[in-house]
Amino acid sequence: MANFVGAFGVPHTPIFAQLVDREGPESETGKLFAVMRRELVSAGPNVIIIFDTDHLNTFFLDNLPMLAVGVAATFRGPNDEPPALPRRVVPSHPALADHIRRCGILDGFDLALVQEFEVDHSIMIPLHFLTPAMDIPVIPIFLNGHVEPLPPAQRALAFGRSVRAAIDSFEGGQRVAVIGSGSFSLEVYGPRIAPGMNFGVPDPEWAKKVHAYLRDGDIAALVAETSAERLASAGNVAGELLNWIAMIGVAGNRPATWICLQERFGHAYGIWPEVAS
Amino acid sequence: MSVFAVNYLCRQTLRDHAFREAMRTNPRAAVAGLPLSEQERDALIAGEVGELYAMGVNSFLLGYLVRFELLGLTLDSYREKLLAASRRNKTKS
Numbered sequence: 001m002a003n004f005v006g007a008f009g010v011p012h013t014p015i016f017a018q019l020v021d022r023e024g025p026e027s028e029t030g031k032l033f034a035v036m037r038r039e040l041v042s043a044g045p046n047v048i049i050i051f052d053t054d055h056l057n058t059f060f061l062d063n064l065p066m067l068a069v070g071v072a073a074t075f076r077g078p079n080d081e082p083p084a085l086p087r088r089v090v091p092s093h094p095a096l097a098d099h100i101r102r103c104g105i106l107d108g109f110d111l112a113l114v115q116e117f118e119v120d121h122s123i124m125i126p127l128h129f130l131t132p133a134m135d136i137p138v139i140p141i142f143l144n145g146h147v148e149p150l151p152p153a154q155r156a157l158a159f160g161r162s163v164r165a166a167i168d169s170f171e172g173g174q175r176v177a178v179i180g181s182g183s184f185s186l187e188v189y190g191p192r193i194a195p196g197m198n199f200g201v202p203d204p205e206w207a208k209k210v211h212a213y214l215r216d217g218d219i220a221a222l223v224a225e226t227s228a229e230r231l232a233s234a235g236n237v238a239g240e241l242l243n244w245i246a247m248i249g250v251a252g253n254r255p256a257t258w259i260c261l262q263e264r265f266g267h268a269y270g271i272w273p274e275v276a277s
Numbered sequence: 278m279s280v281f282a283v284n285y286l287c288r289q290t291l292r293d294h295a296f297r298e299a300m301r302t303n304p305r306a307a308v309a310g311l312p313l314s315e316q317e318r319d320a321l322i323a324g325e326v327g328e329l330y331a332m333g334v335n336s337f338l339l340g341y342l343v344r345f346e347l348l349g350l351t352l353d354s355y356r357e358k359l360l361a362a363s364r365r366n367k368t369k370s
Contacts, residue, residue: 189340191363
């Protein structure tokens with residue numbers, strides 16, 4: 001069987017590559033990603049699964065899956081021109097991706113299949129910081145966190161559990177890390193952006209609450225409170241929290257060993273290493 | 278209803294650099310052949326992003342118009358227009 005080795009929640013703010021280029025590795029964001037990278041490297045994965053919300057760049061409103069798995073030898077990105085983020089080819093692991101898709105469908109999750117695709121900053125920003133050599137195969141799993149109606153939080157959690165079962169039943173001995181990509185409270189180019197900025201944090205209290213639930217491992221409360229209304233009031237891209245919830249579905253309901261809220265951005269960085277059983 | 282066409286146009290300003298440039302230099306000509314309603318076309322050319330938002334255009338996609346500094350939009354004017362539209366909408370409901 002393949003082995004789950006840890007879960008890593010991160011933001012994907014498109015300007016972060018440029019910001020850390022400019023401000024250096026000792027900047028707040030540089031240091032936070034350095035912690036995440038160190039822990040990811042220490043977990044020693046040879047495959048990474050990333051739960052991600054595509055920003056209408058891989059898919060569009062003419063053809064929009066709620067859940068999709070990228071099954072391909074490689075994919076490219078970013079395809080949305082984030083500053084200072086070069087286009088790269090990322091290796092993937094089609095056999096494990098296909099296994100996840102098959103297991104998911106048998107578990108009742110209607111997973112779309114995508115085999116020829118590019119991805120946007122929401123995958124490439126995390127990879128830029130966490131696996132800059134692009135030498136670890138990455139399997140993208142797309143979860144609609146932007147276009148209403150969104151999948152309910154309970155379903156995202158259950159889907160994560162299905163992905164965990166698929167990892168556990170895959171014969172190959174891979175070491176699999178899981179990334180959840182996204183924010184808790186964030187508005188991008190909607191009416192609630194801050195003056196002079198292209199984003200705003202409409203509900204910083206919600207971001208703090210999510211952070212506390214994740215820190216304490218109170219996933220039942222987090223899922224119970226993550227209603228469609230709550231996500232809508234937290235910003236036009238706040239549904240990205242569902243990627244974190246799916247990630248927790250893989251890791252299991254337990255506290256993060258380390259989690260840090262970057263309050264002014266409405267997002268956090270969190271780590272759930274695998275516990276020895 | 279052609280809100281889809283407006284959403285698509287917004288993303289084309291990201292994908293198609295020639296179209297982006299055409300929207301910068303002569304938006305009226307750039308949108309001339311597109312399957313838009315008269316109201317959508319007028320709102321686009323006038324940079325009335327609040328009106329487009331009220332019609333149901335996706336705000337994340339609408340953002341490309343200001344990201345690429347099209348239709349005379351600045352972050353401040355863009356924000357004001359969306360905020361006003363959002364307030365009008367709340368008053369109505």
